[in-house]
Amino acid sequence: MSDYIVRATAADSQIRAFAATTREMTEFARGTHNTSPVATAALGRLLTAGAMMGVMMKGEKDILTLQIKGRGPIGGITVTADSQGNVKGYVNNPEVLLHANAAGKLDVAGAVGPGMLSVIKDMGLKEPYVGQTVLQTSEIAEDLTYYFATSEQVPSSVGLGVLMNHDNTVKQAGGFIIQLMPFTDEKVIDALEKKLADITSVTSMLDEGMTPEQILGRLLGDFGLEIMDRMPTQFACNCSRERVEKALISIGKKDLREMIAEGKTVSLNCHFCGADYAFDVEDLEKLLRQSR
Structure with missing residues (x-):
């Protein structure tokens, strides 16, 4: 399988983790929507997050929707995923062009701007679950980290990245979500925080040729990492x-x-x-x- 998600635990199930490589789905989205580099990066990050958050759901028919509504030129991003690794998405303004940010990177935060993140989970109940938070950085990964902490009360670390080629095709895309269970020992938390602080970026690890398993190995190898399963993920639309x-x-x-x-x-x-x-x-x- 090319794009796939790995599910894992560590520290005697005190930590649960997901990691994904999503280059093909992000490139497919870029080609389908003819997105600019910064729009590709923004959409690819949310697609990756949606894919991983989708497989967190247990019901076969459960549907997750992530919506970002910002006041930046991209307007908004919508991603929908299911529990089988299928994900789809689009941006309101795919042609956004912005100069690189101060770090010389694609200015996703500038494209998105201040706004809101909504997480909608349709689990077949009378009403879907809806969680909303104010965007903290508009870089998407940090905003989802904040969402997990405030709306779901699950301390988490989210890393997302998209790296572009010079011809504006997608070179690398992927991410990880690491979550602490309520009973996690303080020593484990302190050690994990130090480990996460040493990570430069998701794209740098992917560009080194690291697989999702190896990314989790670098992050959680000292905590008794146990890979539970791996499943394919892809851009898939169920319209007809x-x-x-x-x-x-x-x-x-x-x-x-x-x-x-x-x-x-x-x-x-x-x-x-x-x-x-x-x-x-x-x-x-x-x-x-x-x-x-």
């Missing part, structure tokens, strides 16, 4: 003509009649994968007959 038909039927007879009266083909586009679905007058009349 049938789903779009249901959406059109749901808008009601009045709006469908107005579309038919215009006598034009209606074209609908999927935000996530860019697929186009065209409905001519005959198609719309058929949907009108199906609507209640």
Whole structure:
């Protein structure tokens, strides 16, 4: 498997951890949405986080949505993931171009700007769980670290990164999430904090050729790391003509009649994968007959 997620524990299950390599899904998203380098970096980071957070969910039909709404030029980012490693996403303004930040890196924080992070978990209950936090740095990893601590009360460390080639294709992408269980010993916490402080960046480790297992080995090797499983992850959209038909039927007879009266083909586009679905007058009349 090319893109995949590793699930692990350490320190006698006091620590749980996830790590992923996501170059192919990030490159697929870049090509699909024709994103600029900074938009690719922002979307790739959230896709990676969404993939790992998705597999944290237990239900086969559970759906996770991450939404960032910022006041920067990118506007917003939306990512949806399931518990099987499927993830999809898009940015509101894929063509954002910004100068590098003071560190000479892609200015994701400048593109996103101040705003809000929403985490929505649909677990088949009457109402989905919704957690919201104010963006702390708009770099995404730190914002998710803050979200876990405040909304889920789980001390966590999130690392995310996307490295671009000179031709603006994706060279590396991936990340990790390390979480402490409520009973974690203070000595373990102190030692882990020191270990995390020595890490430069996710992309530097990936660019060294490190696998997700090796990244967790560097971070947690001193704590009795135990790899539990590894699973593929990929950009996958579940849109279909049938789903779009249901959406059109749901808008009601009045709006469908107005579309038919215009006598034009209606074209609908999927935000996530860019697929186009065209409905001519005959198609719309058929949907009108199906609507209640």
